[in-house]
Amino acid sequence: MTDPTVSNKKRTLNRRQILKGVLGIGACMSAFPLTKAQALKRDVDVIVIGAGVAGMAAAQALVQEGYDVLVLEAKGIIGGRLKTDWSLGAPFEVGAGWIHGPVGNPITDLAKSVQAKSFVTDDDSSFVFDHKGGEIEDKIITNKFKDLMRVYKKIDDTFDSDQSLEKAIKRVSPQTLEDPVSRWMLSAYTEFDTGGSIENLSAYYFDEDEAFDGADVVLLDGYDSILEPLADKVDVLLNHPVDNIEYEAGDGVTVHANGEAFEAYAVVCTCPLGVLKSKKVKFSPALPSRIQKKIDRLGMGNVTKAALKFESAFWPIDTQYFGVMTEDKGRWNYFLNYRTFSDENILLGLSVGAYAGKIEQLPEKDIVDDCMMVIRDMFGVDIPEPMDFLVSRWSKDPYSLGAYSYTRVGNKPADFDDFADPVEDTLIFAGEHTTFKHHATVHGAYLSGLRAAEQVMELIE
Ligand SMILES: Cc1cc2nc3c(=O)[nH]c(=O)nc-3n(C[C@H](O)[C@H](O)[C@H](O)COP(=O)(O)OP(=O)(O)OC[C@H]3O[C@@H](n4cnc5c(N)ncnc54)[C@H](O)[C@@H]3O)c2cc1C
Known part of the structure; x- marks a missing residue:
């Protein structure tokens, strides 16, 4: 022209x-x-x-x-990565599940404009199990969380060049990587938040993004x-x-x-x-x-979701989340209990980081079997098989090829x-x-x- x-x-x-x-x-x-x-x-x-x-x-x-x-x-x-599947009778959010920080968040306005009913998920309502099914006291979780925040602060204060989060932790507090509760938090909190594994996350920037205020909510009519x-x-x-x-x-x-x-x-x-x-x-x-x-x-990180629907609930129905300290980092270490906001007996398991990338290579039924092994660690070997299930595999979706972006070591x-x-x-x-x-x-x-x-x-x- x-x-x-x-x-x-x-x-x-x-x-x-x-x-x-x-x-x-x-x-x-x-x-x-x-x-x-x-x-x-x-x-x-x-x-x-x-x-x-x-x-x-x-x-x-x-x-x-x-x-x-x-x-x-x-x-x-x-x-795209916002997709609700109703085939289990309750909203299975294949991609995004929560409005993170609903206060001042423009997505809250969109939800209000369609009169979407929301439910505040309660992060403080949880049972955390060790890998043999023993329950970990709340007090231990609270203290270990404070310890982990101190480790993150020390990393910020100590280094002036980037490295992986795992390396940085190893340098300032090697015992954190050995401790099962801290390892679980690294995965259930940090790797889930970011989608990246601690081996790849930037120690400098992995948690420098911003958030809106307020406890996270799910939308009962589907995200x-x-x-x-x-x-x-x-x-x-x-x-x-x-x-x-x-x-x-x-x-x-x-x-x-x-x-x-x-x-x-x-x-x-x-x-x-x-x-x-x-x-x-x-x-x-x-x-x-x-x-x-x-x-x-x-x-580009990975998060795998598996929604397993059962005939009846064999878990405490009022507890929001179940955590489990699986030995493989990232393996089904967090479960959302649908009974807190729905009549359907659904447990939603989450695998994150490197484990998610690995498990998504398997057929759906194998993914569900893997998830069931972990649920049995929590609630006993006698629990029944699920009546139905849904699994997400975003790394295999040709129009996504992963869950969401993260700051890899060296990124700014x-x-x-x-x-x-x-x-x-x-x-x-x-x-x-x-x-x-x-x-x-x-x-x-x-x-x-x-x-x-x-x-x-x-x-x-
Ligand atoms: C498992 C999972 C859990 C998540 N949890 C949360 C959460 O709880 N809260 C939250 O806020 N966020 C969450 N997210 C992140 C959130 O879903 C995404 O950040 C957001 O939906 C991305 O929107 P987008 O428009 O950037 O990309 P997308 O939604 O991926 O949209 C891109 C679109 O482009 C299309 N496309 C791709 N290639 C082509 C092509 N060649 N030609 C034409 N079209 C193409 C795709 O099909 C897609 O529709 C989660 C994501 C995943 C995967």
């Missing part, structure tokens, strides 16, 4: 100019030019790749401002109910996995999905970090090395935040992995989507 209004680096285009440019004689934006008829049918102002929370938030904000937006989604449903206001009046093309994104300063983008080409002025790419790492989506030209390096460097906050700089004023990244402050969360994804929408609005009037 030779339009003089687009010659400055930070230019603002009028949308009519863009469309004129796209459809004009000789205005070939790509090596796959569309026919005029196709272009007329397909052309939009902005293409959003991915209908997860980030993509839908960006699309909704743009639609509200009158932009023509098309969302291209690889799967047959919207929501995916918050998608409804985001999806209103937004055009989403499902079953359209994008495989190629061509972008050029001043010339807009051509996005290829399902053998079709779609043209727009700008593209918001919310492909998860795991997908970007896999290089299954090609960029032409190749991404600048400042972005590619971050994709390669950042950690800028490795997340630098994604926020548009590439060639046409390609804008969003998604949970593009914000250090709130990465690995639904609200982080949402806020990144709003940020991307604002960037588009700055570029296209």
